[in-house]
Amino acid sequence: MSLTEISAERVRRRGDDSAVLRMSDAEAAEIGNDPNTPDDDQRVLLNMGPSHPSTHGVLRLMLEMEGETVLRSKPVVGYLHTGMEKQGEQLSYLQGCTNVTRMDYASPLFNELAFSLTTEKLLGIEVPERATWIRMMMCELNRMASHFLFMASNGMDLGAVGMMIYGWREREEILRFFEKVTGLRMNHNYIRPGGVAADLPDDWQLDVARLLEIIPPRLEEYDTLMTGQPIWRARLQGVGAMAPEEAIALSATGPLLRSTGVPSDLRRDEPYLAYDQVEFDVIVGTYGDCYDRYAIRLNEIRESIRIVRQILDMMPSGDYRVQDKKVTPPPRARIDESMEALIHHFKIFTEGYKVPAGEAYAAVESPRGELGVYIVSDGSSHPYRMHVRSPSFINLQSMPHLMQNGLIADGVAIISSIDPIMGEVDR
Numbered sequence: 152m153s154l155t156e157i158s159a160e161r162v163r164r165r166g167d168d169s170a171v172l173r174m175s176d177a178e179a180a181e182i183g184n185d186p187n188t189p190d191d192d193q194r195v196l197l198n199m200g201p202s203h204p205s206t207h208g209v210l211r212l213m214l215e216m217e218g219e220t221v222l223r224s225k226p227v228v229g230y231l232h233t234g235m236e237k238q239g240e241q242l243s244y245l246q247g248c249t250n251v252t253r254m255d256y257a258s259p260l261f262n263e264l265a266f267s268l269t270t271e272k273l274l275g276i277e278v279p280e281r282a283t284w285i286r287m288m289m290c291e292l293n294r295m296a297s298h299f300l301f302m303a304s305n306g307m308d309l310g311a312v313g314m315m316i317y318g319w320r321e322r323e324e325i326l327r328f329f330e331k332v333t334g335l336r337m338n339h340n341y342i343r344p345g346g347v348a349a350d351l352p353d354d355w356q357l358d359v360a361r362l363l364e365i366i367p368p369r370l371e372e373y374d375t376l377m378t379g380q381p382i383w384r385a386r387l388q389g390v391g392a393m394a395p396e397e398a399i400a401l402s403a404t405g406p407l408l409r410s411t412g413v414p415s416d417l418r419r420d421e422p423y424l425a426y427d428q429v430e431f432d433v434i435v436g437t438y439g440d441c442y443d444r445y446a447i448r449l450n451e452i453r454e455s456i457r458i459v460r461q462i463l464d465m466m467p468s469g470d471y472r473v474q475d476k477k478v479t480p481p482p483r484a485r486i487d488e489s490m491e492a493l494i495h496h497f498k499i500f501t502e503g504y505k506v507p508a509g510e511a512y513a514a515v516e517s518p519r520g521e522l523g524v525y526i527v528s529d530g531s532s533h534p535y536r537m538h539v540r541s542p543s544f545i546n547l548q549s550m551p552h553l554m555q556n557g558l559i560a561d562g563v564a565i566i567s568s569i570d571p572i573m574g575e576v577d578r
Contacts, residue, residue: 193217197559201230205308205563208573212550212566214559221562224554226547231577239537243503244270244344247534251524252338254541255575258297260290261517263342265524265539268423268513270344273506273528274478280425281469282346287424288359288462289332289341290515291455295366296325297518298448298455301570302373305445308567309386311377321369328358345479346472359463363456373449387442391553391565394439401549404542405520406447407569411439417516429461441561441568448518448570477504503532519543519570539578543571 195216201209209230215223239250251266252259264286271278278286299322306314326336331352333339341348352358377383393403395411408415416433418426434450436443472479480499485492508530514523520542529535546569553565 194222199562201227206566207304207571208576210547210566210571210573210576212562214554214562216559219558219560221554221557221559224551224562226550228544228547228573228576231573233574233578235578236537236539240534243532244506244534245499245503248343249338249340251539252340253574254539254578255517255519255522255543255572256337257300257572258293258518259338260286260293260342261515261522263340264290265513265515265517265522266526267342267344268515269511269524269526270506272511272513273509273526274344275507276345276473276475276478278346278473279470280467281350282471282473283424284462284466285347285351285471286342287426287429288459288466289329289347290424291458291462292325292328292359292362294518295452295455296322296329298452299325301448301518301567305567305570306377308563309383311383314373314376317369317372317376321366324362324365328362331358343472345475346470350471356463359459363460363463366456367453370449370452378446378449384442386564387445387568388440389438390441390557390561391568392438392440393549393553397552398439398549401552402545403520403549404545405516405518406444406451407520407546407549409434409447410436410443412437417514417521421514423513423515428465429458431458441564444568444570451518505530505532514540517542519572519575520546539575541575541578543569543573543575544578547571547576 197214197216198211199214200206200211203210206212211227211230213225213227214221233253235250235254239247242250247266247270248263251262254262299318301318303315303318303322306312306318329339330336332355333341333348335341339348393407393411395408395413398408398411398413404415412435414433414435417423418431419433431454434447434454436447480496481489481492486496506528508528510525510527512523512525514521516522521540522542523540525536525538525540526534527536550565550569553569554562557565
């Protein structure tokens with residue numbers, strides 16, 4: 152009897168088909184219907200998602216279960232397909248950041264930065280020093296906000312319901328600052344080719360200093376609530392462990408790779424922006440389990456605070472964007488004074504600017520790992536081809552290895568520890 156027939160018989164006896172995955176025998180065989188296994192009649196195919204609170208978006212998991220043990224699993228993606236890569240080929244380089252910022256909506260500034268760095272490589276331009284440091288500060292604050300979102304959802308997934316309130320509380324403080332600087336809480340379109348959209352407000356130092364004052368004591372509360380809590384440690388330690396060789400073979404990056412003890416971080420290994428001018432540590436784990444991935448993100452928040460403190464002291468003066476008529480629109484005040492400025496403004500926002508033919512790739516260290524943008528230019532005002540190396544998509548392929556022979560409850564912890572953003576996966 153096939154797994155499909157076994158499932159149908161159980162449905163008939165129970166009168167409930169809500170938890171049984173309906174699929175063909177070929178699909179059942181694909182995730183592990185071994186006819187030589189004598190205990191086949193004890194196995195069930197379970198469909199988890201795509202609408203499930205613990206899958207962090209529309210992620211579907213096909214699970215082969217024996218009791219509560221996951222024998223095999225298969226992630227199924229594509230339920231949130233937006234076609235952002237193809238859409239990016241229809242938009243001008245000036246419009247590109249409005250598109251990519253929506254991929255990883257938990258850390259949109261990194262998407263904008265990767266796209267802008269790639270475009271600037273093709274243009275052969277260097278942004279002013281102040282723009283570089285503004286970008287770095289905003290990205291580190293965004294890293295903190297993203298990790299706070301992880302702390303909140305990870306706690307909720309595992310039963311630490313109060314953590315959801317605490318994580319959102321700290322993230323809200325950072326989003327308020329983002330709204331003050333960019334006008335938006337998310338999907339900012341702030342980092343653009345040539346610099347940033349606007350300079351920092353006059354009192355930005357006070358706002359950042361306040362964030363650096365209130366967040367560290369609250370991280371101590373996280374340690375009290377979770378880090379040393381016996382139930383929390385029991386739920387995470389030894390769960391979803393992975394060896395460094397396996398992580399490298401699966402092309403894992405970010406906290407997933409660093410949890411195995413591999414000190415890989417693009418900010419240090421291939422410095423971009425001004426990361427070679429600030430001091431910070433690359434946090435690594437030992438066992439490659441869910442607890443290490445939690446602890447790495449918690450301590451990366453502390454390292455980001457350390458970087459932002461240095462930026463606060465070292466922020467240079469000057470312009471926040473290149474003054475190049477080919478790339479930069481004229482100041483708003485000039486449009487009312489000069490017909491030339493008005494024409495320039497009109498042309499750059501309707502036709503865009505042309506980028507020399509060629510190809511380029513730039514990568515940044517996002518909260519989830521290596522985020523890269525590859526662009527091929529044919530000399531027109533929009534990319535001929537664009538491809539995004541998204542860490543969430545790459546890291547998801549480690550899930551079957553991490554979940555194998557674990558409990559379904561541990562599967563929830565593993566999904567949360569990978570911290571996928573499905574908008575980045577189904578791009």
